[in-house]
Amino acid sequence: MRMSPLPPLNALVAFEAAVRHMSFTRAASELNLSQSAVSRQIVHLEQFLGRALFVRKPRQLVLTQAGESYARHVHAMLEECVHATSEIMKSAAENELTIACTAGTAMYWLTPRLSQFRREHSHIKLRLIVRDDISTLSPFEFDLGLYYLKSGVMEGFDTMPLMSEEVFPVCSPDYLMACRARHGLAADEDLTPAMLACETLLVLEDAQSLWIAWPDWFRHHGVTARLSRNIVFNHYPALVEMAILGQGVLLGWRHVIDSLIDQGRLLQASPHSASQGGGHVLLTPQSRRENHATRLFKRWLTERTSLTMNAHHA
Template sequence: MSRRNVDLPPLNCLQTFEVAARHLSFTQAAHELNLTQSAVSRQIKRLEEDLARPLFYRLALGLSLTPAGVRYFRTVQRLLRELDRESAELRRRGADHQLTLASTPTISSIWLAGLLPQFQREHPDLDIRILCSENPSHLDVSEYDLGLFYHLDEMAAPLGLELTPVFDSEQVITVCSPGYIERHGPIRDLQHLLQAHTLLIVEDHYHDWLTWADWFVDAGAHYHTPRHALRTNSYQLLMQSALMGHGVALGWQSLLQSELVAGRLQKALPHSMHSCGRLHLMQPHHRNPPPAARSFRQWLLAYAGRAQDSL
């Protein structure tokens, strides 16, 4: 089909005309459209020039539509309403097949990335998008369907979010790679860990409740500054360092279960500590979740239940 020789009027002029004709007032149109009255007047004039005929009678007592304006108003209003309905329907259909998840870089790379292929095999028509942030408060809740973040049970839920724990309880364990033990030898006890091994320490003000000092207290031992340490403010980098054999790290057993099963990580010491923070699904309030989000929520909680039973 060849392109028409005559261009359609600009959509913003048509929208402005529809509002002005509905109110029979440039002033009220400007208020509804958040424009100045002069901007409304200029757009109407541009449309009339484009059509080569007046659409309004400008009278002392106000505006009225010319016969051409009446016909054009009916056509424009019908088309804009149809466009609005069809756009809403397309957005709804798109939402049915799109899932946007928000999570930390660590959860996304170490845990979530391994789970999503399983979910997508069962839901092959879904498109999945992941937003990474260390803190859910740094994201607008309108940007995603579901969030996955660690949260302290005693703390209030982040504003605008409803929280559901993914696991009933979680344990903090010490982990390292098998290659690290091969190079540095076994860890005999906690004091040997501090003296002869490298501790991987996260300096993270979001999760400063996951600390070596707390872990040592829970194990009934005295903690002091380790002889060798690698420190970073990125928990993702910390876990990558553990996988690469650079030292011993603290981690959530549920989050690292696939790495432990695959043999890429192993428990460095037998002691485990009950975690004061748990992984939560975070769902925005006051918004009906799309089918994709409901499907993922149901699938994930069922998966987490099976995974916890296997620990």
């Protein structure tokens, strides 16, 4: 239902200030407006109401009876608005942090690190939003985002590079052993991209079309593949689980998938990798105030990422 009649808010603010000071000039100073601007706002409000609110005398303002009654209601309403606004703003307190990321990043990269962050900074209240398509998120919903960007730039956000892109095929140890047997390879021989084109490929269906897909990976290595033996899914963690269960070969991202390789649950199926020049970045909405928790996590994550990258290249 439309709220009507609804007076202009700026005029109400000007009226309330003028009543408290009983002066257009002092009200204008408080509101950082000109005296004439405040006077126009009051006239506009009086025209809207069809009633005079002030009797204008030389060097003196006097409220009319209607003005006195209206002033009490307006002051109470604006006070209530101030209180409600203050309560909402408290929800974005200095020690609260909301992080947004994809399902794969959340499960295989971020959550293992969050436990360490919480041990070191137990006073920070964390909230995690999992959304694979960042375009469906409002910048006002989160403080920091961990997302892959092909160009490393996104309008409306400050970006900080975290991990450069390197994509390679992974599969379970049993599946890799069976692959080598099918292609007549010894236990320590590497599969070629052409050999992988004959295997069951686990394909991420991505509406954003940002990630390297299997056709891109094969083109990068000069292989023309029909890719008829595919299993397509729009949820990366589900594809990872299928790879672990030996149901096919998956494209894995260095750093994101490393923990599963370290555990031996997945192996690199081929030493051949590819990159489009993008990478995972830390996104900060330019429209959102950066609080203490955000600054702390950015510094902490940058230090941990730097250590991880240095260890990888050592």
